[in-house]
Amino acid sequence: MSTTAPACPQCTLDETHIDGTNHVCDTCGYEWPVEIADTAPPEETVRDANGVALADGDTVVVIKDLKVKGSSTTLKVGTKIKNIRLRGGDHAVEAGGYMLKAEFLRKA
Numbered sequence: 001m002s003t004t005a006p007a008c009p010q011c012t013l014d015e016t017h018i019d020g021t022n023h024v025c026d027t028c029g030y031e032w033p034v035e036i037a038d039t040a041p042p043e044e045t046v047r048d049a050n051g052v053a054l055a056d057g058d059t060v061v062v063i064k065d066l067k068v069k070g071s072s073t074t075l076k077v078g079t080k081i082k083n084i085r086l087r088g089g090d091h092a093v094e095a096g097g098y099m100l101k102a103e104f105l106r107k108a
């Protein structure tokens with residue numbers, strides 16, 4: 001059970017307390033189950049083209065020719081890149097010094 005009081009989903013004020021298995025809002029009286037309110041948002045998982053979760057240190061293969069932004073370099077399909085780093089955001093994967101979209105990569 002969490003000891004931190006989450007904000008009320010109804011009125012968004014955070015003066016809430018736990019009563020049994022429910023959170024109760026002190027402001028508007030709204031009650032909601034502790035389990036739901038305590039569910040942490042899923043960690044942002046970076047997935048490759050096949051939906052496989054990627055992790056730091058993975059090796060990936062480029063699945064289509066990728067023009068590297070800001071340079072004349074093209075990463076050819078089939079290029080293997082070792083030791084990737086996940087950065088999050090749109091171009092979530094740092095691979096070989098490039099910031100790449102995970103959707104164009106496949107875990108090797």
Ligand SMILES: [Zn+2]
Nearest residue numbers: 008011025028
């Ligand atoms: Zn409330």
